[in-house]
Amino acid sequence: MDAIEANNLRKTFGPVIAVDDVSITLPQGGIFGFLGPNGAGKTTVIRMLTGVLIPDAGSVRILGTDVNKDPLTAKLKMGVIPENGTVYSDLTAEQNILITAKFYGMDRASREERAGEILARLGLEERKNDLVRTFSKGMRQRISIACAIVHSPPVLILDEPTTGLDVYSRRLVIDTVRHMNREGSTVLLTTHNIEEANALCSMISIVNKGRIVATGSPEKLKKTFDTSRYVEISFDQPVGHELFKAPGITRTESWGDKWRVYTDDPDRAVKYLASLAERDHLTIVSIATSNPTLEEAFVRLTEGV
Amino acid sequence: MDLNVFARSILVITEKNMRIYYFKGPVVVFGLLFPLIMFFTFFIGRNLDLVLFFPGFLGMMLFFTASSVGPLITPWEKREKTYERLVSLPVILESIIIGDLLAGAIFGVAITTIVFAASAILLHLSLMNAGLLFLAFVLGSITFAALGTLLASPTMNNPSHIMMLSSLVRLPLIFVSGIFIPLSQLSGWEWILTSLSPLTYLVDLFHAALNGDAVYPPWVDMLALAAVILVFIGCAKVIQKRNLMKGL
Numbered sequence A: 001m002d003a004i005e006a007n008n009l010r011k012t013f014g015p016v017i018a019v020d021d022v023s024i025t026l027p028q029g030g031i032f033g034f035l036g037p038n039g040a041g042k043t044t045v046i047r048m049l050t051g052v053l054i055p056d057a058g059s060v061r062i063l064g065t066d067v068n069k070d071p072l073t074a075k076l077k078m079g080v081i082p083e084n085g086t087v088y089s090d091l092t093a094e095q096n097i098l099i100t101a102k103f104y105g106m107d108r109a110s111r112e113e114r115a116g117e118i119l120a121r122l123g124l125e126e127r128k129n130d131l132v133r134t135f136s137k138g139m140r141q142r143i144s145i146a147c148a149i150v151h152s153p154p155v156l157i158l159d160e161p162t163t164g165l166d167v168y169s170r171r172l173v174i175d176t177v178r179h180m181n182r183e184g185s186t187v188l189l190t191t192h193n194i195e196e197a198n199a200l201c202s203m204i205s206i207v208n209k210g211r212i213v214a215t216g217s218p219e220k221l222k223k224t225f226d227t228s229r230y231v232e233i234s235f236d237q238p239v240g241h242e243l244f245k246a247p248g249i250t251r252t253e254s255w256g257d258k259w260r261v262y263t264d265d266p267d268r269a270v271k272y273l274a275s276l277a278e279r280d281h282l283t284i285v286s287i288a289t290s291n292p293t294l295e296e297a298f299v300r301l302t303e304g305v
Numbered sequence B: 001m002d003l004n005v006f007a008r009s010i011l012v013i014t015e016k017n018m019r020i021y022y023f024k025g026p027v028v029v030f031g032l033l034f035p036l037i038m039f040f041t042f043f044i045g046r047n048l049d050l051v052l053f054f055p056g057f058l059g060m061m062l063f064f065t066a067s068s069v070g071p072l073i074t075p076w077e078k079r080e081k082t083y084e085r086l087v088s089l090p091v092i093l094e095s096i097i098i099g100d101l102l103a104g105a106i107f108g109v110a111i112t113t114i115v116f117a118a119s120a121i122l123l124h125l126s127l128m129n130a131g132l133l134f135l136a137f138v139l140g141s142i143t144f145a146a147l148g149t150l151l152a153s154p155t156m157n158n159p160s161h162i163m164m165l166s167s168l169v170r171l172p173l174i175f176v177s178g179i180f181i182p183l184s185q186l187s188g189w190e191w192i193l194t195s196l197s198p199l200t201y202l203v204d205l206f207h208a209a210l211n212g213d214a215v216y217p218p219w220v221d222m223l224a225l226a227a228v229i230l231v232f233i234g235c236a237k238v239i240q241k242r243n244l245m246k247g248l
Helices: A042-049 A071-076 A093-103 A108-121 A137-149 A167-182 A194-200 A218-223 A266-279 A294-301 B003-022 B025-043 B050-067 B070-080 B083-088 B093-123 B130-151 B159-175 B188-195 B198-210 B218-242
Strands: A004-013 A016-026 A031-035 A057-062 A078-081 A155-159 A186-191 A203-208 A211-216 A230-235 A249-255 A258-263 A284-290
Touching: A004 A042, A016 A042, A016 A057, A016 A203, A016 A211, A031 A042, A031 A167, A031 A194, A042 A057, A042 A155, A042 A186, A057 A071, A071 A078, A071 B003, A078 A137, A078 B083, A093 A108, A093 A137, A093 B003, A108 A137, A108 A167, A137 A155, A137 A167, A155 A167, A167 A186, A167 A194, A186 A194, A194 A294, A203 A218, A203 A294, A211 A218, A211 A294, A218 A294, A230 A266, A258 A266, A266 A284, B003 B025, B003 B070, B003 B093, B025 B050, B025 B093, B050 B070, B050 B093, B050 B130, B050 B159, B050 B198, B070 B083, B070 B093, B070 B130, B070 B159, B083 B093, B093 B130, B093 B218, B130 B159, B130 B198, B130 B218, B159 B198, B198 B218
Parallel strands: A031 A186, A031 A203, A078 A155, A155 A186
Antiparallel strands: A004 A016, A004 A057, A203 A211, A230 A258, A230 A284, A249 A258
């Protein structure tokens, strides 16, 4: 049984088609990323997956339960952090977690034990009796994730969980996501941070204009644009654009004090650049070859937005 | 649908509302002081018959306390961005509506019971039918808490706008009800106008319970209140469903 199975989801708001024929199948156990520019339809898809929004067409199943036909049962299997969702600022950190646990039918002893465990993991044990209104954004987000995982959900859905967080909170959230995944949760997350998706996700879908334009592992997506490998080089003195005109070099770009030399054959380009430096009495300060990045794949796939 | 999960979701939402919105110092103090102010406003210095006046006063208390906070909950939660998280928990729209309603009803009954108990001791009130009084408390509080939930339904991110709407709806309901002029003295269009306010039936029920001098038979009052509850809840569900995504 798949953790999440969404078929042909479609949602319109007036004349705007927010999501058009989106299908996702997530087997149990992985961390799945949902990438896309602002307004691509990521949050609308997440809202349909979590039962907050009813699709105009299509269906969603969470571990075999149809979200729209049996929302209560389906939601019991999920832990969710909505994009803008926050916790109750007039309750303490611990009260927020305990009251969320009640929605999932956890008994008092389990609630208290689990709340203590999660607060310790998220570095908030000492602040557990403080009102959330006194917390920073990062701390609030940590409480939000604490509420989402209190019942050890088999499916964890996180909409931009690390956006706007400080480094410490971001690391705690990522560590917690990894921990939950190791404990058996299937994770679906949306993020703007491409490197984060690259590091966390086993599978990524790129969404653009309400449609999924590519799905695959991060490495597979990068290889989609295998032609755009480059050599990054810097010299001890300024050089001109024309220096790099040679067979096999497709284009060059100036990046600060460095040059990016795009080529189909990085090995040949490195040898050429070394001979060039020797000929013109230039000292190479740094040189590195680079494969296409996920960011590049993302930009190519969402071009024109 | 799993009825246990549904019932649990209602109870937890009720608890959440009681903790966050009702059991606050200013809300409780207002709830207790408000009756005192209203009593002084309408009773002191005027030669009103307490037997005739008190059921209306009690109805007004239940009306204000049960419907005062409810209109603010959903707009407040949407503004504070806690609403989307709530709807992604194991709840459905009906859980939220009934949970909001129950919190308002419990608050209304709690405050009005204190007011009634204090008044009964201080003013030596009579009580003809305790069971009927209990039923009146329950039905009245649910009716006006349902009104509060209905008033929370339009999409308004600013709670002050909801307060305006709330006053605009609630004050006329008081003035057209029979609490200032006894129903028995009304006729024609005045009587028709009075029949439109649910407060009329509650006050009549209080008259039956306290003094035994109601205009309508108790079952008519109870039926009218039950019908109003269904209409308010039904309308709240339709409007809130339509507006669910607005303001998230």
